[in-house]
Amino acid sequence: MHLGVEEPIRECQYNQICTHNSSPMDTPHTKKKKIKRKWQVFPGRNKFYCNGRIMMAKQTGVFYLTTVLILVTSGLFFAFDCPFLASNLTPAIPAIGGVLFVFVMGMLLRASFSDPGVLPRATPEEAADIERQIDAANGPSGPGYRPPPRTREVVINGQAVKLKYCFTCKIFRPPRTSHCSLCDNCVERFDHHCPWVGNCVGRRNYRFFYLFILSLSFLTIFIFAFVITHVILNALQKPLALNTVADFEAVQKDPTGLAFLVLSKTALLDILSLKLVVCFFSVWSIVGLSGFHTYLISSNQTTNEDIKGSWSSKRGKGNYNPYSYGNFITNCCAALCGPLPPSLIDRRGFIQPDTPQPAAQTNGTGACPSNQVQSHMCAQDQCIQSTKFVLQAATNPLLHSQPIILGGGAPLQAKTSLGGPCSTLGPSQASLPSSIPGLSCGGELMALRDSEIHCHHHPHHQHFISPEETPSPTAALPCATHLGHNVHPAQLFDPASQDSLHEDSVRGLVKLSSV
Amino acid sequence: YTHSLQDLRQAAVASKVFVQRDYTSGTICKFQTKFPAELESRIDKQQFEETIQTLNNLYAEAEKLGGRSYLEGCLACLTAYTIFLCMETHYEKVLKKIAKYIQEQNEKIYAPLGLLLTDPIERGLRVVEITIFEDRSIGSR
Numbered sequence: 001m002h003l004g005v006e007e008p009i010r011e012c013q014y015n016q017i018c019t020h021n022s023s024p025m026d027t028p029h030t031k032k033k034k035i036k037r038k039w040q041v042f043p044g045r046n047k048f049y050c051n052g053r054i055m056m057a058k059q060t061g062v063f064y065l066t067t068v069l070i071l072v073t074s075g076l077f078f079a080f081d082c083p084f085l086a087s088n089l090t091p092a093i094p095a096i097g098g099v100l101f102v103f104v105m106g107m108l109l110r111a112s113f114s115d116p117g118v119l120p121r122a123t124p125e126e127a128a129d130i131e132r133q134i135d136a137a138n139g140p141s142g143p144g145y146r147p148p149p150r151t152r153e154v155v156i157n158g159q160a161v162k163l164k165y166c167f168t169c170k171i172f173r174p175p176r177t178s179h180c181s182l183c184d185n186c187v188e189r190f191d192h193h194c195p196w197v198g199n200c201v202g203r204r205n206y207r208f209f210y211l212f213i214l215s216l217s218f219l220t221i222f223i224f225a226f227v228i229t230h231v232i233l234n235a236l237q238k239p240l241a242l243n244t245v246a247d248f249e250a251v252q253k254d255p256t257g258l259a260f261l262v263l264s265k266t267a268l269l270d271i272l273s274l275k276l277v278v279c280f281f282s283v284w285s286i287v288g289l290s291g292f293h294t295y296l297i298s299s300n301q302t303t304n305e306d307i308k309g310s311w312s313s314k315r316g317k318g319n320y321n322p323y324s325y326g327n328f329i330t331n332c333c334a335a336l337c338g339p340l341p342p343s344l345i346d347r348r349g350f351i352q353p354d355t356p357q358p359a360a361q362t363n364g365t366g367a368c369p370s371n372q373v374q375s376h377m378c379a380q381d382q383c384i385q386s387t388k389f390v391l392q393a394a395t396n397p398l399l400h401s402q403p404i405i406l407g408g409g410a411p412l413q414a415k416t417s418l419g420g421p422c423s424t425l426g427p428s429q430a431s432l433p434s435s436i437p438g439l440s441c442g443g444e445l446m447a448l449r450d451s452e453i454h455c456h457h458h459p460h461h462q463h464f465i466s467p468e469e470t471p472s473p474t475a476a477l478p479c480a481t482h483l484g485h486n487v488h489p490a491q492l493f494d495p496a497s498q499d500s501l502h503e504d505s506v507r508g509l510v511k512l513s514s515v
Numbered sequence: 516y517t518h519s520l521q522d523l524r525q526a527a528v529a530s531k532v533f534v535q536r537d538y539t540s541g542t543i544c545k546f547q548t549k550f551p552a553e554l555e556s557r558i559d560k561q562q563f564e565e566t567i568q569t570l571n572n573l574y575a576e577a578e579k580l581g582g583r584s585y586l587e588g589c590l591a592c593l594t595a596y597t598i599f600l601c602m603e604t605h606y607e608k609v610l611k612k613i614a615k616y617i618q619e620q621n622e623k624i625y626a627p628l629g630l631l632l633t634d635p636i637e638r639g640l641r642v643v644e645i646t647i648f649e650d651r652s653i654g655s656r
Contacts, residue, residue, distance in 0.1 A: 106595045120639035129533045154538045163538070171641060175538055189542065211592070323541055334580055337588030339606045340599075341578070344639040 039347040043121055044185040052347035054113040056198050057183050063112055063198030070108070070216070073278050074101045077223045081230045081275075088233060093226060100219045107212035108197065115343040116202030117188035119169060119177065127170035134165075157322035176323070178304055192303040201303075204343065207336045210293050217283070217290045224279040231276075297335045298328035526629070526648040534567065534643040544574040546635070546643050553647065557628050566620055566632070567643065570613065577609035610636060 039052035047056050082094040122130070134150060150165035152172055163172045166179050169186045178190035180200050189203035201209045296306060300323050305311060311321035325331050532554060537547040548567045550560045587605055591598050617634050625632055633644035
């Protein structure tokens with residue numbers, strides 16, 4: 001996993017979740033002329049082709065490499081080996097090879113181009129509703145009280161499973177769902193992100209991926225075997241280039257027969273041929289991978305779960321996989337022949353003018369109050385900014401405050417981070433105003449693990465800035481104020497809840513300046 | 516849409532209730548049958564639970580592993596999944612059934628009470644969204 005931060009860290013402006021329709025590209029002018037399709041405003045980091053029919057990850061370079069390798073190796077095989085083999089052995093060989101090749105390419109394209117099972121992000125009302133539920137569950141928080149982490153426990157088939165809250169998508173992730181940091185989507189039954197295939201592997205394309213690597217193993221073994229056959233047959237047919245008596249003796253004494261091949265110089269060239277080299281290395285890696293995934297399928301686990309050891313007995317007694325059907329045949333059938341769920345993101349649908357759009361990171365102004373200036377917000381920027389505020393607050397001697405609100409206790413999602421710290425920080429809609437120069441991200445984030453936890457809590461609430469309040473890099477108190485705002489997006493439009501807005505900001509202030 | 520549904524569109528939205536997913540049986544699509552507090556004054560608890568239970572049964576039918584789904588899966592695999600260019604998957608067929616059921620429920624039961632069910636597929640199968648409309652006089656018909 002890597003960060004993939006492309007935009008430079010710019011001046012951050014407040015963003016708010018609009019409950020009115022606001023799509024970054026739908027201005028009043030273009031709405032009348034052209035209705036957009038949903039894939040054009042898709043919030044994840046995916047690429048779409050053929051007007052939304054094809055969906056891939058952002059980095060597709062390795063996928064092209066895979067395609068080229070398969071095409072070239074197979075092409076050379078069909079061009080150079082097949083004529084010989086068809087005439088000397090049987091024409092069934094190129095036929096079978098052809099079928100295998102077509103199947104491999106078909107499965108590869110299917111795995112690469114289909115939607116892996118992306119969960120659409122929550123609509124603003126849903127997000128607000130969940131926030132309300134979380135706040136209600138947390139209860140009133142006094143000074144020094146840290147709300148419990150954003151997880152829900154559910155018991156599945158007798159096994160306790162923790163559902164985590166996704167800050168980007170603003171949903172509680174269903175079981176076995178994971179957020180891919182490369183594609184910036186929550187994917188159902190997330191297996192892994194495969195760069196070779198140029199897409200995530202999840203619920204909807206796992207069987208294509210598995211059939212791809214399985215058939216590719218057969219294809220590489222097939223090509224490997226028949227190229228070797230060709231080499232040997234070729235060497236046997238051609239006259240031996242034995243020039244000296246010493247050569248003769250070497251061949252006679254050598255029990256393995258390799259000397260025979262080596263001395264036959266044309267055979268040497270064949271052995272070193274590209275096809276053999278590629279196939280040799282592919283065979284071990286692909287066959288190994290197929291074997292691994294066969295094991296995963298038979299025990300109904302995902303790569304993600306296996307790597308984390310979620311269901312291994314080492315974690316504790318009585319720890320078992322609640323999703324397994326018991327026997328490996330049912331598990332295999334379920335994974336490969338089970339019903340194929342349709343895509344949940346409806347890429348090619350048209351945007352209805354009156355439906356709320358899920359909160360995208362580059363939320364447009366549209367119908368929203370015009371005080372806020374929108375700018376491109378990278379998720380990591382927001383957390384970097386909020387962390388910088390924490391650092392400011394923490395290190396400012398005027399306040400004499402310590403970041404003990406973040407203090408001790410169980411670390412949250414930070415623990416399960418597999419990548420760099422930035423990728424695990426819950427990216428969110430909120431952004432804090434920032435004109436703090438010169439603070440670099442990496443070092444401080446590494447050092448302050450607590451900041452990560454802080455990031456999880458505060459950016460979740462929407463931060464608002466009135467036009468009058470401008471951020472001051474040196475004074476920490478305004479920073480604390482900004483950090484302390486815990487406001488629901490819906491509340492901005494509801495005049496009745498201004499009281500709770502004040503209450504929340506006071507609560508936040510108290511939190512930050514607690515001793 | 517029937518007359519009452521059209522009226523609803525002009526009525527003001529008071530609030531929305533979200534019925535979340537129930538994961539106690541695993542990853543299959545199932546919604547909680549717990550009766551939300553906000554609907555207490557609007558609809559009969561029995562009726563609501565029946566609606567949700569029917570939805571759950573329909574989704575279970577869509578995801579059921581059995582002879583039929585295996586046959587479809589194998590056939591699809593043999594034709595390199597090209598068969599889905601002309602044929603609908605079993606899941607899609609059931610989703611259509613569900614859409615029809617929801618529309619029916621809206622027309623007959625929910626719209627007269629000033630409520631509107633949103634098909635969960637439009638919310639990524641995460642929630643059943645129930646919109647509560649303000650004007651109760653629409654319901655008296």
